[in-house]
Amino acid sequence: MWQLGLRIVERLQKAGYIAYFAGGCVRDRLLGHQSHDIDIATTATPEEVQRLFPQATGLHGKVFGVVRVPFGEWSFEVATFRRDVGSRDGRHPDHVVFVPPAEDAYRRDFTINALFYDPISDQVIDYVGGQRDLAEKTIRAVGDPNQRFAEDKLRLLRAVRFAANLGFRIEPGTWNALRIQAATIHQVSVERIREELDRIWSGPAPARGLDLLDQSDLLLHILPEVSALHGVEQPKEFHPEGDVFLHTRLLLEQLHSAPLPLAWAALLHDIGKPLTKRVDRNGRIRFFEHEVVGARMAHAILSRLRQPNQLIEAVVAMVVNHMAFKDAKQMRPSTLKRLLARSTFSMELELHRIDCLASHGDLSIYEFLRTKLEELPASDISPPRLVTGHDFIALGVAPGPLLGSLLETIREAQLNGQIQTREEALAFASRLVATPPATPHRTNNPRKPL
Template structure:
């Protein structure tokens, strides 16, 4: 992609325009990382860019942004600009095309305010970004209160950059984040969601979690997490402490690469414990039904944050079934196979593993299920059915609820290895359900 960006820069310069790489790609280059994309900043107006690159996308032309296509790559080309007032805390009311230095001053953080000339191999730095990169420091450009008032999503972006870059947040910038945390509620749920995804999918997710809590942003975007603080648990099963400590510990135990439903199920698996907290007659703490209620709450929370159904549903499944693991050694093979055949199974097992490690440390049920997976690996977990409803109707059964019950019982017998052929299945029905036949 860098070749495509350089091609764009060369063509702009051939027409007499200034053109430089800008923003995150410069930061990542200086950190020795491969940038995910390359943005170009230029003195050319959007109209001049469009004229030079036929087929360019003009979705952001009002703000001086044009998407240029070259060799199947998309390069964002933005005109140097200054921004007018931000009445909605999201977008400027107007933009004015400006100089390179003025453009740098409108950006969010110093490490994102750098320019690079890839042809002359030089860095242009008007904001002290290189020094902050060397210090591993995230600092707002200019007045941090003004930067966050302009675009309140920058509050979460500060947490995200501190997380993924493993940078400290400069004290004045941090104070401004904390002071303005409540303003994140004016940002759309979709934009908040996207920043949370980037934070929690990153291997340093625990640091992001802590910064969200300490800044006050967690209280605004996921207040249910803070309600977990101080909710006691049975010490014999949870020597680590309350539900909040348990959840935080589980986050720290996840592998670096995780699916989004897995990390969300870790965050939310015990979300209903405060609502189901009771103490029985023996003095033991209980959370009866927290798995089922937790699945409902998980759906409500994720819908509030505009997560898509293909994330919400597997997360709910994992939350709803996380307590089933305590009984796996008592389950029949047919039940185990049905569990393991769920598309969410790998994430469910991973959730159980960190649930154990983040509490009593006992992995016997986890190891049992791993052994069962090996035992069952020689054949499909759910093989093709041996008989169907038509077969039963031919035996004189009538369509209805009882038909489904019998077919499920036949499949259970098949999963248990008691029957293996169609003939055996029909005989099994005659022997075991002859009194149930209508």
């Protein structure tokens, strides 16, 4: 990708234009990190870029001086050096004016993102002190931080993300402006807010991200349910670490670039505790069915953020099931196998581990489940079904709740080792049809909205 980007810069420079790599790719190169994309800034206008690169696409961005130049599987954003004018929506400029490179640097968000790099001469062009701030691990707004945040409210979350993921501090003036404008974050679309949160929670330091969101009041405005975990006391015999917020933070502290569903589940696993907290006559604190209430809340929160259904279902399953692990050693073989066979089990097991480490520290159930997972082959945990609904229909059972109940009874017997062959299953099925079990009361499916 780097070599392809260099070819674009080389062609622009040979045509007489100034052209540099710009922004995040320069920052990442100086930090020794890998970049996932390369942006290019140039004095060429969008029309001039298109003449040099007829394959240029995304020309709807021409009004902001931006086109995309595809090269095979890669695509490069090529932008004319510009200055933004106005921002009535708090997110996008009203229009742009083409300017020299130095003026373009001064309209960018943070100094570490306002660097240019000439790959032909191998020279960094720094108009704003970005190299100094990289060396000092500092997030600093370019120019007036109040103005930078007013131009684009998404920068409030970007400052937190960069500070958390890079391990940088936020310069005091930038931090003060961020806190003052935190309540305006709702001017940003929920999709962009979600993207920034996802990058924080699945990044290398989600606990640091939580701290900054909390201390800046962004958390209160974006995820008030998480902010409400502050001050919710827990029974000290199980949670010597402190209140629910601190417990949640300790879970995140153990996650580093974790799968996104696991990160969200860690954040939301105890979200139902404030609503379910009860103190009995002996002064004992209880949170009855907080996992059920929490699953409903997690579904509402993630839906509000317009997360994909697959992620919502995985997180809700982990939240509603996280208390089941405490009974693992007493489970019947069939129940244990159903636990091990869940599609989210590997993440649920990790959630259980960090949940224990963030509280009482007892990992005996975690070790028990790991041992069972190693001992039991996949064919034992989730073996092929021995009978189908067609088999019961052939025995005279009509489609409906009774048929479903009979199939579950057969499956339970199979997982418990009572039957092992199709012949045994069919014989068992015949006996069941003769004396069918009562249709069990159906509970909510934990993978669906509760």
